Each structure stands twice: as structure tokens, then as C-alpha cells.
Amino acid sequence: MSRNFLNVGVIGCGMISDWYFRAAKRFPQMHITGCADLKQDLAGKQGAEYQIPVRSVAEIYNDPQIDVILNLTPPKAHCAVIKQALEAGKHVYTEKPLGIDLAEARKTVELARKKNLYLGCAPDTFMGGGHQTMRKLLDDNWIGEVLAGTVICLGRGPEKWEHAPAFYSDGAGPMLDIGPYFITQLINLLGPAKAVTAAVTKGADFRVGGADTVPRIYPVTVPTHQSGIIEFANGAQITMINSYEVFAPSRHPFIELYGSRGALAMFHPNYFGGKVEVFQDGYDDWREVPPAFIYNSDARSIGIVDMIESILAGKPARASGELAYHALEIMLAFEKSSSLGRRIELESSCRRPEPMLPVIDDGCVNRISWLEK
Numbered sequence: 163m164s165r166n167f168l169n170v171g172v173i174g175c176g177m178i179s180d181w182y183f184r185a186a187k188r189f190p191q192m193h194i195t196g197c198a199d200l201k202q203d204l205a206g207k208q209g210a211e212y213q214i215p216v217r218s219v220a221e222i223y224n225d226p227q228i229d230v231i232l233n234l235t236p237p238k239a240h241c242a243v244i245k246q247a248l249e250a251g252k253h254v255y256t257e258k259p260l261g262i263d264l265a266e267a268r269k270t271v272e273l274a275r276k277k278n279l280y281l282g283c284a285p286d287t288f289m290g291g292g293h294q295t296m297r298k299l300l301d302d303n304w305i306g307e308v309l310a311g312t313v314i315c316l317g318r319g320p321e322k323w324e325h326a327p328a329f330y331s332d333g334a335g336p337m338l339d340i341g342p343y344f345i346t347q348l349i350n351l352l353g354p355a356k357a358v359t360a361a362v363t364k365g366a367d368f369r370v371g372g373a374d375t376v377p378r379i380y381p382v383t384v385p386t387h388q389s390g391i392i393e394f395a396n397g398a399q400i401t402m403i404n405s406y407e408v409f410a411p412s413r414h415p416f417i418e419l420y421g422s423r424g425a426l427a428m429f430h431p432n433y434f435g436g437k438v439e440v441f442q443d444g445y446d447d448w449r450e451v452p453p454a455f456i457y458n459s460d461a462r463s464i465g466i467v468d469m470i471e472s473i474l475a476g477k478p479a480r481a482s483g484e485l486a487y488h489a490l491e492i493m494l495a496f497e498k499s500s501s502l503g504r505r506i507e508l509e510s511s512c513r514r515p516e517p518m519l520p521v522i523d524d525g526c527v528n529r530i531s532w533l534e535k
């Protein structure tokens with residue numbers, strides 16, 4: 163294939179679609195040729211704003227000019243849309259999580275493999291500058307072997323947002339909505355996991371909030387406080403607490419890793435960049451590490467761009483379906499472990515995604531030399 167772009171059809175024109183439509187102007191590899199939504203008026207509004215042809219959902223699946231379907235529907239619809247897109251012979255990139263049911267999600271990965279099509283999945287934040295700086299520090303052995311670590315993400319969640327009910331129902335909650343950013347970064351840093359032991363709970367059956375357009379009192383159908391230990395294949399044990407039950411703003415670092423010669427800490431992995439710190443044996447304090455990679459803010463869509471470049475080059479994409487499936491199994495294992503009262507050995511695994519290349523040619527030379535000293 164001699165093209166340096168692929169034609170992309172978007173299904174789902176809700177809140178997150180703005181990010182991808184804006185990104186398409188920055189990344190010509192992602193050539194958006196149509197958008198659709200079950201709500202035609204919403205597709206019409208987004209199409210008009212971003213000058214993208216508005217199509218019916220069926221037209222997106224059936225258009226022979228479209229190479230990739232970008233699935234921006236809610237989690238509950240992901241697997242059905244992925245399946246239909248693959249059946250139509252399209253590559254697919256989906257928003258996170260891959261699905262909400264493990265068996266359904268596995269079928270999508272198997273179908274993509276059988277049809278020799280790419281299946282990619284958000285989040286792509288692990289490809290961001292801050293995440294990759296953490297990865298380089300680990301790979302370059304700055305803190306030795308990682309024995310343990312913490313992932314702590316505490317708050318009340320988006321309970322007052324207009325879309326609040328969706329964030330407290332199946333397919334969301336702190337684990338499936340926020341968890342993918344943490345779990346995917348952990349896999350990027352440490353490789354695949356092998357087991358999960360956890361307990362989950364919720365503080366109330368109903369919450370109050372949301373804008374006037376949604377019910378003021380809405381049900382909570384998912385666990386809103388999850389804590390557990392993820393054992394990685396490399397031996398690292400990570401303690402994770404992920405909660406929408408905490409009023410006080412958290413003072414814990416979002417991710418800390420403890421190695422045989424030091425420790426690493428990083429910002430909330432929902433962002434592409436932020437403060438990365440290292441503590442090494444022999445130093446008195448933490449030191450902030452300057453970023454040495456690009457994509458340190460607002461880079462949502464680099465996952466699909468990487469997938470398009472990988473399709474064109476015939477190589478594996480970083481934000482792959484296998485990675486997302488493994489992340490989903492880890493996340494769902496928290497509830498499974500809690501309800502069965504035992505440690506869950508994971509069945510899936512995945513390749514650790516390839517690291518990004520550090521920036522060496524745009525004035526960041528000093529930054530990379532800081533990391534290489």
C-alpha cells in the first residue's frame with residue numbers, strides 16, 4: 163500500500179468525539195471521511211462543526227472506501243460495534259474499555275485475528291511523554307528490580323456531571339472508566355500480570371447529582387470502591403485502591419513503584435504528561451525528571467494514529483486488542499475475586515508494547531542526556 167493515510171469512519175458522536183475530530187487536523191494519517199450516530203441530530207451537529215460528511219451507521223459499515231472504523235460508542239455497545247465492523251472487513255479502533263463482558267471481548271480479539279484485521283483500543287495515554295519517561299527509567303534500570311508499588315486513585319467520581327448516571331452504571335464505575343488508564347500503564351511498565359486478589363464494595367445504592375436534564379437521584383449499579391493486589395509475571399506486586407467513595411482530595415501519589423535500588427512516582431495516567439520523580443539509593447530526596455518524549459498533553463488519538471501507521475508498515479500496533487483484553491481481564495478480576503473470596507489466576511497475557519522513541523532532535527537533547535547520565 164503506497165498511501166500514508168487511511169480512511170476512517172466514526173461511529174458515536176458524543177462527548178469524546180470532539181477530541182478525535184480535532185486531532186484529525188493534526189494527524190493527516192487519520193483521514194475521517196464520515197461520521198454517524200444512532201442520534202442523527204448529534205452526528206449532524208458534529209459533522210457541521212468539523213466539516214465531516216454525515217452518514218447513517220449502516221453506510222459507515224458498508225462503505226468500501228472506509229478502511230478503519232473508530233468506535234466512540236458507550237462501553238456497553240463496544241463489542242457489538244467492533245464485531246459488526248470486523249464482519250464488514252474493517253480495521254477497528256475502539257474507545258476504552260474493550261468491552262464489559264470478558265467472553266464477548268475475547269470473541270472480538272479472536273475475530274480480528276481470524277480476519278487478519280487490526281483491532282486497537284484506548285487508552286493511548288501510555289504512549290504519552292510522562293508515561294514513556296517512566297518506562298525509560300525502568301528499562302534503563304534506574305531503580306533496579308521492581309518488587310512492589312501502589313496505584314491509588316481516590317475521589318467522589320463525576321457524580322455531579324450531566325452524564326453522571328452513566329459513570330455509576332454497568333461498564334463504568336471507577337474500575338472500568340478510570341482503571342484502564344492505570345492498568346494499561348502498569349502493563350506498559352511491568353509487562354503482563356498473572357493474578358489478582360481483591361475486595362470491592364459500594365457506599366450507597368443511589369447518588370444525588372447531575373444536571374437538570376438527568377434524574378437528580380440515580381442508581382449505583384457498580385462497585386465504587388475497589389482494592390486489591392495485582393501480581394505481575396515479573397514478580398512485582400502492586401496494591402491498587404480505586405474509589406469514588408472519598409470526599410477528601412487524595413494526597414497519595416497516583417502511581418509509585420518500589421525497586422531494589424530506588425523508587426519512581428508519576429502523575430494521574432489519564433493525562434499524557436506530568437510530574438515524574440525518581441528516588442535513588444544514595445540521594446537524600448526525590449528528583450523531578452524532565453520529559454524526554456513528545457506528546458505531553460492533549461494527545462488523545464495517538465493510539466489510532468499508531469495503529470494506522472502500523473497497518474501501513476505491517477507491524478504490531480502498540481494500543482492493541484490483546485493489550486486491552488488483558489487489561490479488561492485484570493480489571494474484571496477485582497470483582498470476581500471479591501465475590502468468590504479467592505485469588506484469581508489470569509488466563510490471558512499480552513506482549514509489552516514497544517516503547518516510543520525519545521525526542522533527540524528538537525531541542526530536547528539536554529533532557530535525554532539527563533536520562534542517560
Ligand SMILES: NC(=O)c1ccc[n+]([C@@H]2O[C@H](COP(=O)([O-])OP(=O)(O)OC[C@H]3O[C@@H](n4cnc5c(N)ncnc54)[C@H](O)[C@@H]3O)[C@@H](O)[C@H]2O)c1
Nearest residue numbers: 174175176177178179199200201234235236237239257258
Ligand atoms: N467523555 C469522556 O470524558 C471520555 C473520556 C475518555 C474516554 N471516553 C470513552 O469514550 C466512549 C464514548 O464516551 P462519550 O462520553 O463520548 O459517550 P456519549 O454517551 O457522550 O456518546 C456516545 C454516543 O454513541 C452513540 N451510540 C450508542 N450506541 C451506538 C451504536 N450502536 N451505533 C451508533 N451510535 C451509538 C450514542 O447515541 C451517543 O451519542 C466511551 O467508551 C468512554 O469510555 C469518554
